[in-house]
Amino acid sequence: MLDDLLSPGIPFAPAEGDAGTGMTATNAVAPRTGNVSAGTSIFSMVVLERPLKKVYEEIDLVTTPTGKPVAMVHCNNCTSDSNAWISVLKETANLFGAEPSNGDVYTKLYEKSLEGDPDCGGVLVCNYMAGEGVTHLNEGRPMVVRRPDAKFTLANFFRAILYSTMSTLKIGMDILAKENVAIDSLTGHGGLFKTPMVGQKYLAAACNAPVTCMDTAGEGGPYGMALLAAYMHNKVAGESLEAYLNAHVFADTKGTTLEPDLADVEGFNTYIEEYKELLQVEKTAVEVL
Numbered sequence: 001m002l003d004d005l006l007s008p009g010i011p012f013a014p015a016e017g018d019a020g021t022g023m024t025a026t027n028a029v030a031p032r033t034g035n036v037s038a039g040t041s042i043f044s045m046v047v048l049e050r051p052l053k054k055v056y057e058e059i060d061l062v063t064t065p066t067g068k069p070v071a072m073v074h075c076n077n078c079t080s081d082s083n084a085w086i087s088v089l090k091e092t093a094n095l096f097g098a099e100p101s102n103g104d105v106y107t108k109l110y111e112k113s114l115e116g117d118p119d120c121g122g123v124l125v126c127n128y129m130a131g132e133g134v135t136h137l138n139e140g141r142p143m144v145v146r147r148p149d150a151k152f153t154l155a156n157f158f159r160a161i162l163y164s165t166m167s168t169l170k171i172g173m174d175i176l177a178k179e180n181v182a183i184d185s186l187t188g189h190g191g192l193f194k195t196p197m198v199g200q201k202y203l204a205a206a207c208n209a210p211v212t213c214m215d216t217a218g219e220g221g222p223y224g225m226a227l228l229a230a231y232m233h234n235k236v237a238g239e240s241l242e243a244y245l246n247a248h249v250f251a252d253t254k255g256t257t258l259e260p261d262l263a264d265v266e267g268f269n270t271y272i273e274e275y276k277e278l279l280q281v282e283k284t285a286v287e288v289l
Contacts, residue, residue, distance in 0.1 A: 020062075020064070020065050020224070021065075021222070021223075021224025021225050021227075021228065022035055022037050022045070022189070022224055023035055023045050023047075023064055023065070023070070023224070024065060024224035024225075024227050024228055024241070024245070025189070025223045025224035025227065026187035026189055026214065026224075027187065027214075027245050027246070027249070027250045027253075028045065028047065028185075028186075028187050029047060029064045029065065029066065029068065029241055029242055029245065030047060030068075030242040031047045031048065031049045031068065032047065032049060032182050032183060032184040032185075033046075033047050033183070033184060033185050033186075033187075034046035034047060034183055034185075034186045034187070035186060035187040035188070035189065036169070036186055036187070036188050036189075036190075036203060036207075036211075037189055037190045038078050038079070038165065038166070038188065038189075038190040038191065038192035038193065038199065038203075039078060039079060039190040039191045039192065040078060040079060040080055041074070041075060041076050041077070041078050042074075042075045042077075042078035042165065042166060042168075042169050042190075042192070043072060043073060043074040043075065043169070044072065044073045044169060044172070044173060044186070044207075045062075045070050045071075045072050046070065046071045046072075046176060046181060046183060046186075047064060047068050047069070047070050048068070048069045048070065048071055048181060049181075049182060051069060052071065052176075052179050052181075053179060054179075056175055057133070057136075058073065058133065058134045058171070058172050058175055059071050059072065059073060059172060059175060059176070060072040060073075060074060064241075065228055065241065066240070066241045071176055071181065073134065073169055073172030073173060073175075073176075074133070074134075075132060075134055075168040075169050075172070076130045076131065076132055076133075076140075077127050077128050077129055077130060077132060077140060077165075077168065078127075078165045078166075078192065079165055079191055079192055080127070080129045081125075081127035081128075081129055081142045081161070081164065081165075082127065082161045082162065082164070082165055084142075085158075085161055086102075086105055086106060086109060089105065089109065090102070090105045093105070106194070106195055107195050109158050110158075110162070110195040110198040110199070111195070111198060112154055112155050112158055113155055113158040113159040113161075113162055113198065114155075114159075114198060114201075115155035116153065116155035116156040116157075116158070116159030116160075117151060117156055117159070117267065118205075118263050118264050118266065118267020118268070118270075119266075119267040119268075119270040119271045119274075120156045120159050120160040120163060120267075120271055121150055121151030121152070121153065121156040122146055122147045122149065122150030122151060122156075122274075123144070123146045123150050123151070123152055123156045123157055123159075123160040124144070124145045124146065124160060124271075124274055124275060124278045125142075125143070125144050125145075125157075125160040125161050125163070125164040126140075126141075126142060126143050126145075126164060126275075126278055126279070126281075126282050127140075127142055127161070127164040127165060127167075128140025128141060128142055128282060129142055132168050134168050134169075134171055134172050135168055135171065135279055137279075137282065137283065137286065138286075139286045140282070140286070141282060141285040141286055141289055143278075143281070143282065143285060144157075144160075145278055145281060159202075160271075162192075162198070162199065162202055163202060163206075163268065163271055163275075164275075165192060165199075166192075166199075166202065166203055166206050167206075167271075167272060167275045169206065170206040170207065170268070170272055171272065171276070173206065173207050174272075177208070183207065183209040184209075184210070185209065185210050185211075185212055185257070186203070186204075186207060186209050186210065186211045186212070187211070187212050187213070187214060188200055188203055188211050188212070188213050189213070189214075193213050196213075196256070197256070197258065200213050200256070200258050201258055201261070201264065202264070202268070204258045204259065204260040204261070204264070205260050205261060205264035205265045205267070205268040206268050206272075207260075208260050208265050209260065210257050210258065210259050210260070211257070211258055212255050212256065212257040212258075213255055213256055214250075214253050214254070214255035215253065215254050215255060227245065227249060228241075230249075231244045231245075234248070
């Protein structure tokens, strides 16, 4: 059956580890659905209706646990650089006698970023602690760059930091958009989404698709493994994995869904064009530093 779905010469491989079980844990195993896992690294898994027309170095082709074709965009860099900035800003607060908890610092800075301009006001951040296959860099040098006329505010600065966590992912997702890959819904899980609404809002803008965060999504791979085992043990004859998850696991699951905001989408598109130019600076920094 899988062979009928594939274009000649474009191989698919079963998703392994957190990728396959993450799809199950987030109920993203049906065509036109997907999930984004965002922590130290970030990756998306989008279940395809049809094979891609071309082979792309930036896109891995795998399958769901039941063999449906999936496009995967994997990026090495996500929250490591933003975590470092939060640590520095928390240290600054300590100088004035404040002792905020880590959770409070994350929440306040994430929420402050919502006051920033949709395009971050000309502030650019490259979060590359390591190289990135999507942008063809073998090493990384984290940096902050701004034009002299940029609106350098805390809100714009931290919004740019959060945009940087998913900018490389967006470059890969834009390839799928050019292939006319339809996405009805994405499910976000991982540390980037712990502060409600913020990372979710930016991911919806980056991918121009609705993003849902469920209460169970943080359970990750082991939860997905347990669900797959339960499906194999409890399914009735002819019941698909999608039908089983919808009827028996996620029917009453609580979560929030955010639609992409047009101003955010346009702002992120403006930001990403400047970010691509920034990557030329990043390549030079790798060479000289």
